[in-house]
Amino acid sequence: MSSREKEPTHNPLRPGTLEEARAQTMNEEEFERVKEILGRVPNVTELAIFAVMWSEHCSYKNSILELKTLPRSGKRLLVDAGQENAGLVDIGDGLAVAFKIESHNHPSAVEPFQGAATGVGGILRDIFTMGARPLAVLDSLRFGNLDDAHTRFLFDGVVRGIGHYGNCFGVPTAAGEVNFDPAYSGNPLINAMAVGVLHVDRLMTAKASGVGNPVFYVGSRTGRDGIHGATFASEELSGDDDAKRPAVQVGDPFAEKLLLEATLELAETDAVVSIQDMGAAGLTCSSTEMIAAGGVGMDLDLDKIPLRQDGIVPWEILLSESQERMLLIARKGHEHKIRKVFDKWELQAVEVGRITEGGRFRVFQKGETVADVPAWDLVLGGGAPQYKREYRKPDALDALAAFDPLTLPEPDDCNRTLLTLLADPDIASKQWIYEQYDHSVRTNSALEPGFGDAAVIRVEGTDKGLAVKTDCNARYVRLNPRRGTILAVAEAARNVACVGAKPVAITNCLNFGHPYKPEVYYFFHEAVAGMGEACRAFDTPVTGGNVSFYNETLGQAVLATPVIGMLGIMDDVTRFNGSSFVESGDEVYLLGDANGHGLGGSSYLKVIHDKVAGEISTVDLDHENRLFDLLVKLAEKQLIRSAHDISDGGLAVCLAECCITDRRTMTGVSVDFPADGSIAAHLFGESPGRVVVSVKPELQTDFEREARECRVPFRWIGSTGGDNFRWKDYIDLPLGELADAYYNSIPDFMNRS
Amino acid sequence: MTEPETIETTRWGVVIFPGSNCDKDALDAVGRICGQKATPVWHRDIDLEEFDGIILPGGFSYGDYLRAGAIARFAEVMESVIEFAGHGGLVIGICNGFQVLAETRLLPGALMRNKDLRFICREVNLRVERSDTPFTNMIETGRVIKLPIAHNEGSFYLPPKQLEELESNRQVLFRYCDPNGNITAESNPNGSLNNIAGIVNRQGNVLGMMPHPERRCDPLLGDPDGFDLFGSAIDYINRN
Numbered sequence: 001m002s003s004r005e006k007e008p009t010h011n012p013l014r015p016g017t018l019e020e021a022r023a024q025t026m027n028e029e030e031f032e033r034v035k036e037i038l039g040r041v042p043n044v045t046e047l048a049i050f051a052v053m054w055s056e057h058c059s060y061k062n063s064i065l066e067l068k069t070l071p072r073s074g075k076r077l078l079v080d081a082g083q084e085n086a087g088l089v090d091i092g093d094g095l096a097v098a099f100k101i102e103s104h105n106h107p108s109a110v111e112p113f114q115g116a117a118t119g120v121g122g123i124l125r126d127i128f129t130m131g132a133r134p135l136a137v138l139d140s141l142r143f144g145n146l147d148d149a150h151t152r153f154l155f156d157g158v159v160r161g162i163g164h165y166g167n168c169f170g171v172p173t174a175a176g177e178v179n180f181d182p183a184y185s186g187n188p189l190i191n192a193m194a195v196g197v198l199h200v201d202r203l204m205t206a207k208a209s210g211v212g213n214p215v216f217y218v219g220s221r222t223g224r225d226g227i228h229g230a231t232f233a234s235e236e237l238s239g240d241d242d243a244k245r246p247a248v249q250v251g252d253p254f255a256e257k258l259l260l261e262a263t264l265e266l267a268e269t270d271a272v273v274s275i276q277d278m279g280a281a282g283l284t285c286s287s288t289e290m291i292a293a294g295g296v297g298m299d300l301d302l303d304k305i306p307l308r309q310d311g312i313v314p315w316e317i318l319l320s321e322s323q324e325r326m327l328l329i330a331r332k333g334h335e336h337k338i339r340k341v342f343d344k345w346e347l348q349a350v351e352v353g354r355i356t357e358g359g360r361f362r363v364f365q366k367g368e369t370v371a372d373v374p375a376w377d378l379v380l381g382g383g384a385p386q387y388k389r390e391y392r393k394p395d396a397l398d399a400l401a402a403f404d405p406l407t408l409p410e411p412d413d414c415n416r417t418l419l420t421l422l423a424d425p426d427i428a429s430k431q432w433i434y435e436q437y438d439h440s441v442r443t444n445s446a447l448e449p450g451f452g453d454a455a456v457i458r459v460e461g462t463d464k465g466l467a468v469k470t471d472c473n474a475r476y477v478r479l480n481p482r483r484g485t486i487l488a489v490a491e492a493a494r495n496v497a498c499v500g501a502k503p504v505a506i507t508n509c510l511n512f513g514h515p516y517k518p519e520v521y522y523f524f525h526e527a528v529a530g531m532g533e534a535c536r537a538f539d540t541p542v543t544g545g546n547v548s549f550y551n552e553t554l555g556q557a558v559l560a561t562p563v564i565g566m567l568g569i570m571d572d573v574t575r576f577n578g579s580s581f582v583e584s585g586d587e588v589y590l591l592g593d594a595n596g597h598g599l600g601g602s603s604y605l606k607v608i609h610d611k612v613a614g615e616i617s618t619v620d621l622d623h624e625n626r627l628f629d630l631l632v633k634l635a636e637k638q639l640i641r642s643a644h645d646i647s648d649g650g651l652a653v654c655l656a657e658c659c660i661t662d663r664r665t666m667t668g669v670s671v672d673f674p675a676d677g678s679i680a681a682h683l684f685g686e687s688p689g690r691v692v693v694s695v696k697p698e699l700q701t702d703f704e705r706e707a708r709e710c711r712v713p714f715r716w717i718g719s720t721g722g723d724n725f726r727w728k729d730y731i732d733l734p735l736g737e738l739a740d741a742y743y744n745s746i747p748d749f750m751n752r753s
Numbered sequence: 754m755t756e757p758e759t760i761e762t763t764r765w766g767v768v769i770f771p772g773s774n775c776d777k778d779a780l781d782a783v784g785r786i787c788g789q790k791a792t793p794v795w796h797r798d799i800d801l802e803e804f805d806g807i808i809l810p811g812g813f814s815y816g817d818y819l820r821a822g823a824i825a826r827f828a829e830v831m832e833s834v835i836e837f838a839g840h841g842g843l844v845i846g847i848c849n850g851f852q853v854l855a856e857t858r859l860l861p862g863a864l865m866r867n868k869d870l871r872f873i874c875r876e877v878n879l880r881v882e883r884s885d886t887p888f889t890n891m892i893e894t895g896r897v898i899k900l901p902i903a904h905n906e907g908s909f910y911l912p913p914k915q916l917e918e919l920e921s922n923r924q925v926l927f928r929y930c931d932p933n934g935n936i937t938a939e940s941n942p943n944g945s946l947n948n949i950a951g952i953v954n955r956q957g958n959v960l961g962m963m964p965h966p967e968r969r970c971d972p973l974l975g976d977p978d979g980f981d982l983f984g985s986a987i988d989y990i991n992r993n
Binding site for chain 2: 160163164167168169170252253254255257258345346434435436437438439440441442443445446458573574
């Protein structure tokens with residue numbers, strides 16, 4: 001049944017077999033459990049329903065026990081993780097932020113344009129079905145090396161796909177990150193995050209209720225696209241996945257835009273009981289999750305589902321992942337309000353079922369019952385399986401950590417080293433990407449891509465701002481998954497604090513290999529532990545997220561990549577800081593440990609010495625908290641002119657970026673900060689908890705007093721001015737040369753045929 | 754003592770086609786920032802009598818299917834817009850709105866795929882070519898303003914003879930330029946002929962432009978150069 005070929009006359013009632021269960025990634029034990037639950041052998045339609053709902057993608061069966069250890073509540077959280085389509089954070093004045101990140105890795109590996117486009121579409125629907133208007137999209141991407149032509153094809157297609165969807169839909173694609181490593185070449189990572197704002201009293205839930213209430217199918221018609229997308233996402237790529245193109249959906253951002261407007265108009269009425277996107281596992285997942293959450297049942301009439309083509313059989317209708325569709329439970333007697341809104345937007349809204357008593361999901365076609373299953377047993381948090389997986393620390397880790405970067409020779413030409421680092425695609429300007437995204441539509445983008453450490457978006461109708469950023473340095477995770485994930489949370493929070501916002505909550509997208517491999521699962525277990533530790537320390541609870549296992553090609557896993565999506569809040573959106581120096585004559589300070597070293601796992605080791613090794617830095621969580629506090633205060637009191645986090649490439653790259661990231665006001669700097677030991681570590685070390693700020697001379701005293709009060713170490717390191725970046729006798733480069741290396745790198749790759 | 758001359762609030766309609774996505778931005782710019790009365794106009798509405806000016810906003814009307822603006826020209830509201838323009842009413846088409854105006858032939862030319870075949874979103878420099886129009890009377894000729902572009906099909910094309918006519922009629926209002934106002938190939942982001950970014954009709958009351966002035970009215974978003982454009986139009990309406 002995993003193939004699209006069907007028997008000449010499909011019988012939806014024929015009993016399913018163990019072979020068919022296996023073909024849908026269900027094991028024998030699970031098949032036996034289905035028989036136990038039903039008290040009989042499931043028919044092929046029911047088997048398909050169980051298989052897809054118990055797939056990794058829908059059930060989180062191999063991750064949920066670990067995820068439960070995360071801090072998932074807090075005073076700002078209006079719903080606990082997993083309760084609704086996305087996390088909900090109170091921002092005061094009756095408003096809340098809904099935000100979530102999700103992967104669309106496997107579809108993008110096969111069909112990059114549509115795979116990435118529909119990834120954006122899916123996460124947007126998760127946000128606006130709650131009644132929130134999307135304010136921003138972020139994208140966290142990972143590819144192989146750009147000197148590989150196939151990687152360039154994937155990269156180009158993904159960027160076009162994201163742009164196509166977001167631009168047409170009309171949401172600013174405001175921030176994100178991209179990294180390149182050969183480990184991702186067969187299995188790129190495409191994680192899309194959406195952020196929206198809603199009035200708390202107009203929150204639309206995903207919990208069905210009210211026996212007798214009608215069920216509406218709204219949006220586009222159902223076709224065969226995306227069938228088994230959820231199970232496709234729950235197995236590794238074979239290297240010959242072109243045959244899986246039918247599992248990739250096709251997106252229509254225009255239809256989605258109409259759905260958005262119609263949904264938000266409905267949120268203003270009292271006609272809707274609940275609503276959910278038909279995402280992974282389509283009609284099946286949306287129906288059963290909604291009724292399971294509400295403790296009710298549903299009768300669904302397949303004859304009424306709008307179809308795009310003939311000959312689609314029940315399990316296909318139930319599992320189709322055709323895009324731009326939603327399921328809506330209306331309040332009985334208010335159906336006309338639903339129809340009126342959807343008529344206005346020229347969208348379909350068809351009554352396809354009713355809410356019933358008793359918790360059964362019953363599906364009918366041509367008068368026959370083609371499926372009759374208990375909803376609770378299908379869903380995550382209900383009867384879906386939960387497994388504790390074995391894990392084992394890979395032997396190689398200790399040896400990698402034992403490597404001492406200081407045994408390497410010092411760089412003989414720091415100028416050349418800096419230019420090489422600036423041109424490394426991980427570090428180089430991402431202008432080529434973000435210029436293909438509309439990042440200023442809706443006129444709320446206060447800080448646009450490239451100009452700051454995080455995007456700053458005004459909350460419409462208020463003075464408040466949101467700062468958002470995704471982060472994960474997978475090299476660090478590779479060397480020490482727990483510490484690496486703590487570093488990812490810390491960097492995301494620091495970025496948000498650098499622009500002037502208080503970090504308040506995270507979402508996460510956990511991209512890993514095959515969970516049944518103990519060494520892969522070790523990374524997962526440790527990453528979740530690290531995330532929990534950091535989020536507890538920063539009081540940034542985990543509002544929800546997504547797990548993507550099976551990111552492997554031909555048995556080779558990608559780098560474990562736990563992407564953190566951070567939300568920050570600022571009371572006055574006008575008081576943000578960019579990352580670039582603004583003017584000559586300002587004083588430049590280093591916040592944090594002036595003796596930071598941190599060459600382990602650094603870009604310097606990878607790019608210059610082709611090594612991913614060494615002990616990675618520990619994070620002083622208390623220091624980070626004090627640093628975040630200080631940065632927010634400095635922004636609120638407007639005591640600094642710029643703030644930029646030190647990360648990939650260390651202090652040298654950070655300072656170079658401060659000089660050139662705003663091309664309208666490129667400003668040089670003279671640095672007087674001698675190395676006390678290794679020059680490589682001093683210039684290119686990446687130890688965390690450090691930020692470069694620039695300060696107007698007349699505000700120096702106030703600035704220093706504030707830093708002292710917040711107990712954050714600081715050190716004056718130089719002054720802005722001139723047309724060069726000068727640093728003792730280590731570095732002296734004209735800004736033009738820095739800018740050429742930084743801005744031309746990715747375009748030069750992409751201009752190759 | 755004579756009463757000080759009261760400046761009347763002008764009334765603007767912002768047309769919403771299915772797929773428009775800069776409608777809110779235009780309403781916000783003219784309404785909240787410029788303090789005028791700005792009202793959404795649904796694509797099925799045909800009564801534009803209450804308005805002093807009409808804005809066709811950016812976005813992807815009808816998904817830009819077939820060709821950008823090609824379907825929107827058949828929307829019911831467009832007949833009224835043509836009539837409104839015919840009576841000398843001010844019409845501003847921004848981005849997709851410009852494409853719609855070109856499709857309806859209220860403005861000459863066509864907007865083709867960008868020369869690099871990629872969507873481009875960035876702030877560009879524009880040289881203002883005339884200050885004697887309803888849209889630029891507050892901006893001196895030759896001034897360089899900065900506005901963002903965000904489009905896939907913004908490469909302005911017109912056959913040579915008509916282009917010559919357009920130029921000799923001084924219908925070009927904005928050209929892509931470098932920060933010093935020089936019209937260069939490097940400063941042309943999309944391959945538009947003669948670096949053309951915005952034009953008016955012969956009568957001068959219909960403006961089409963690819964850059965987004967509504968995204969540069971609120972100082973939060975950058976230098977508010979777009980404010981001067983709407984301010985000019987408001988001033989023109991008040992004086993006429």
